[in-house]
């Protein structure tokens with residue numbers, strides 16, 4: 397099992413193409429199908445370590461855009477001058493630390509990503525993981541008014557379970573369009589799904 401997952405197609409492709417993790421292909425597919433991030437955008441990536449989504453987001457935004465990453469763990473990889481990574485907890489951090497990162501004047505983001513996952517159950521999506529991942533998504537929604545531009549977009553990972561529908565409904569109350577999406581790079585055994593929300597309605 398470990399051998400199969402460690403050496404699957406996306407793992408090999410990530411190594412060959414210079415991405416620090418196979419998760420790169422999830423964001424590439426989400427963005428291709430759902431058009432979340434555009435050239436020139438300022439992107440916030442919550443739970444960014446080891447940094448594959450930072451790499452992908454930087455490619456999409458190009459030299460006119462920027463990426464701020466946050467993780468509980470220190471990110472070792474360097475991404476160049478358009479990306480800043482911060483060590484911290486998304487459930488605790490002040491929005492102003494994120495909007496002020498890497499810029500002279502605080503700036504809201506065009507897009508907020510969260511690939512955050514609880515570290516307890518190996519990410520396979522048991523019910524403990526489910527409730528913890530819903531809590532992480534609540535932290536994303538809690539930060540949203542302080543970090544996201546009106547009209548901005550969000551994609552956040554959750555492990556499906558009984559609280560999923562309520563989370564989807566709460567997200568729908570804040571955005572114009574909300575849908576669940578499972579990229580093909582998500583492992584079959586995983587119950588992870590991404591809630592993709594377009595058009596933040598700032599109240």
Ligand SMILES: C[S@@+](CC[C@H](N)C(=O)[O-])C[C@H]1O[C@@H](n2cnc3c(N)ncnc32)[C@H](O)[C@@H]1O
Nearest residue numbers: 419443445446447448449468485486511512513
């Ligand atoms: C699946 S990994 C993210 C992979 C990343 N998207 C990439 O492509 O490299 C999930 C990350 O979420 C982080 N995380 C979990 N809870 C967090 C929290 N409360 N605040 C910040 N990061 C958190 C973990 O430390 C872990 O690095």
